[in-house]
Amino acid sequence: xxxxxxxxxxxxxxxxxxxxxxxxxxxxxxxxxxxxxxxxxxxxxxxxxxxxxxxxxxxxxxxxxxxxxxxxxxxxxxxxxxxxxxxxxxxxxxxxxxxxxxxxxxxxxxxxxxxxxxxxxxxxxxxxxxxxxxxxxxxxxxxxxxxxxxxxxxxxxxxxxxxxxxxxxxxxxxxxxxxxxxxxxxxxxxxxxxxxxxxxxxxxxxxxxxxxxxxxxxxxxxxxxxxxxxxxxxxxxxxxxxxxxxxxxxxxxxxxxxxxxxxxxxxxxxxxxxxxxxxxxxxxxxxxxxxxxxxxxxxxxxxxxxxxxxxxxxxxxxxxxxxxxxxxxxxxxxxxxxxxxxxxxxxxxxxxxxxxxxxxxxxxxxxxxxxxxxxxxxxxxxxxxxxxxxxxxxxxxxxxxxxxxxxxxxxxxxxxxxxxxxxxxxxxxxxxxxxxxxxxxxxxxxxxxxxxxxxxxxxxxxxxxxxxxxxxxxxxxxxxxxxxxxxxxxxxxxxxxxxxxxxxxxxxxxxxxxxxxxxxxxxxxxxxxxxxxxxxxxxxxxxxxxxxxxxxxxxxxxxxxxxxxxxxxxxx
Numbered sequence: 001x002x003x004x005x006x007x008x009x010x011x012x013x014x015x016x017x018x019x020x021x022x023x024x025x026x027x028x029x030x031x032x033x034x035x036x037x038x039x040x041x042x043x044x045x046x047x048x049x050x051x052x053x054x055x056x057x058x059x060x061x062x063x064x065x066x067x068x069x070x071x072x073x074x075x076x077x078x079x080x081x082x083x084x085x086x087x088x089x090x091x092x093x094x095x096x097x098x099x100x101x102x103x104x105x106x107x108x109x110x111x112x113x114x115x116x117x118x119x120x121x122x123x124x125x126x127x128x129x130x131x132x133x134x135x136x137x138x139x140x141x142x143x144x145x146x147x148x149x150x151x152x153x154x155x156x157x158x159x160x161x162x163x164x165x166x167x168x169x170x171x172x173x174x175x176x177x178x179x180x181x182x183x184x185x186x187x188x189x190x191x192x193x194x195x196x197x198x199x200x201x202x203x204x205x206x207x208x209x210x211x212x213x214x215x216x217x218x219x220x221x222x223x224x225x226x227x228x229x230x231x232x233x234x235x236x237x238x239x240x241x242x243x244x245x246x247x248x249x250x251x252x253x254x255x256x257x258x259x260x261x262x263x264x265x266x267x268x269x270x271x272x273x274x275x276x277x278x279x280x281x282x283x284x285x286x287x288x289x290x291x292x293x294x295x296x297x298x299x300x301x302x303x304x305x306x307x308x309x310x311x312x313x314x315x316x317x318x319x320x321x322x323x324x325x326x327x328x329x330x331x332x333x334x335x336x337x338x339x340x341x342x343x344x345x346x347x348x349x350x351x352x353x354x355x356x357x358x359x360x361x362x363x364x365x366x367x368x369x370x371x372x373x374x375x376x377x378x379x380x381x382x383x384x385x386x387x388x389x390x391x392x393x394x395x396x397x398x399x400x401x402x403x404x405x406x407x408x409x410x411x412x413x414x415x416x417x418x419x420x421x422x423x424x425x426x427x428x429x430x431x432x433x434x435x436x437x438x439x440x441x442x443x444x445x446x447x448x449x450x451x452x453x454x455x456x457x458x459x460x461x462x463x464x465x466x467x468x469x470x471x472x473x474x475x476x477x478x479x480x481x482x483x484x485x486x487x488x489x490x491x492x493x494x495x496x497x498x499x500x501x502x503x504x505x506x507x508x509x510x511x512x513x514x515x516x517x518x519x520x521x522x523x524x525x526x527x528x529x530x531x532x533x534x535x536x537x538x539x540x541x542x543x544x545x546x547x548x549x550x551x552x553x554x555x556x557x558x559x560x561x562x563x564x565x566x567x568x569x570x571x572x
Contacts, residue, residue, distance in 0.1 A: 074524045075109035075510045078559035085550040093552045094152040094161040094564040099136040111136035112511045112562040115529025118545040119190045125537025126157040129198050129223035130545045131188035132564045139172040148173050149185045149202050153223035158543050158568045166217045169229050180241035183207040193257035196222040201255040211237035212250045214268050218287040232266050232281050232290045248272045256317035267315040267327050275310035278329050280357050296327050296351050306335045314392025320402045325353040326437045328395040328406050348393045352437040365432050365440045369412035372422035376516035382451050383425045384477050387528045398459040407431040407457040427451040429468050444493045446485045448472045458536035463571040467534045467544035479505035482546050486571045501567050506549035510560045542569050
């Protein structure tokens with residue numbers, strides 16, 4: 001049975017990040033079965049062209065194409081009133097010294113922080129470094145707040161946090177040379193190396209032209225101070241920051257470090273006229289310089305069993321104790337580059353390299369079932385929610401055994417009508433494990449029957465901790481909580497009961513308002529970030545870090561807004 005598919009490019013560049021999502025629409029199918037294109041997970045489509053970063057921004061504000069001043073973000077409705085949430089303890093607000101937005105639909109609200117990353121020092125489990133898209137710095141060239149790189153560092157196991165701006169990463173933080181062209185930084189990713197060294201990777205991009213870069217800042221004192229950014233990849237700008245023509249956009253990077261040699265790896269998606277392959281670059285000198293990129297995505301070879309195509313996103317690198325490099329990502333497995341057959345599907349892929357990233361072999365861990373595309377939002381989304389969603393994997397390695405764990409959320413159990421249209425999403429979290437990155441055990445489903453999304457995984461000494469958002473505590477199905485599932489077992493995963501991490505359900509619609517592409521209606525809460533994170537050290541204390549929506553209720557005058565929260569939970 002053939003599939004009817006159409007390509008869409010969803011860009012939320014004006015929110016401080018850029019992500020190009022290629023979403024296929026399922027074909028008509030029988031009501032009693034999962035719809036064609038859904039049962040096999042709809043693949044990314046070929047030859048998708050990256051849009052100019054600012055195609056939707058000219059003359060508009062930070063809220064995804066909404067002209068000023070017609071829209072008002074929900075956070076403004078709380079101004080002058082008491083914060084409705086109580087003290088969040090033992091949840092900890094990691095943001096210190098936030099700013100107030102002065103212009104736009106969020107004027108008067110505290111600046112947003114979203115899309116979290118966190119890592120724990122392998123030599124000191126009380127030393128944590130987290131990061132996010134942090135919008136507290138005003139960009140005079142745009143006349144609005146835009147995302148800049150911030151690190152949140154804790155030396156007391158997450159009880160308190162110090163906030164440090166990464167130097168000279170964007171125009172508003174004093175960048176020079178090529179990075180002076182960049183107005184925003186995002187997709188934060190943090191990894192520890194040996195000897196208290198921390199690597200902080202970002203994308204940086206221009207609002208005025210097509211410039212994009214992959215960057216890395218390095219700290220040698222556990223995240224308290226940071227060096228100048230090094231450039232891993234650069235397109236659309238020259239060494240002086242002048243725009244140059246390009247059809248490439250660099251996006252969705254992540255960083256991993258060899259704990260023995262100190263070799264660092266950054267992988268990312270390189271959007272261009274021939275697709276969106278995953279590539280990787282290597283540094284052997286502490287992030288000072290980076291190698292030429294090599295391809296992680298295998299060359300496509302059509303065949304009876306199909307193949308991995310160059311339409312991929314969401315890469316996640318890790319290094320084993322033997323120096324083997326593993327990179328997990330979401331890819332499209334298709335019979336041809338047209339990706340138009342019934343057996344074509346998205347999948348969680350793990351690529352392995354035993355020669356420091358020179359070449360890779362790839363394995364499909366599981367089919368990955370996309371969330372439905374919302375025409376009004378022009379993004380994949382949950383039923384009744386307005387924030388965009390994805391099925392990118394998160395991966396962890398237990399350094400006591402070198403066992404790998406990969407987790408993701410998808411909509412394989414969602415409800416669809418006879419025409420293949422989503423009637424109700426049912427995001428489920430899955431986890432799979434492998435002892436060598438080649439043979440993978442069948443994925444195990446975690447959580448409840450409510451939507452659960454954006455999972456993250458950490459592992460140490462046979463314990464596994466997986467955190468995610470859930471809607472299970474809100475009878476209205478809008479508010480979000482964070483939960484954690486513990487698991488044990490070197491081989492088969494044994495689930496433990498779900499632990500509620502958040503002390504209150506909060507409303508994800510407080511910031512980032514947009515206008516529906518179909519209905520023209522005001523849609524609150526269009527962006528909360530594209531992932532969350534969790535870390536666990538040798539003390540077996542897990543530290544989930546997420547975007548919360550309560551603001552800082554303990555601070556006088558605080559109103560609900562997007563803040564970075566953390567918590568500390570022992571894994572038994």
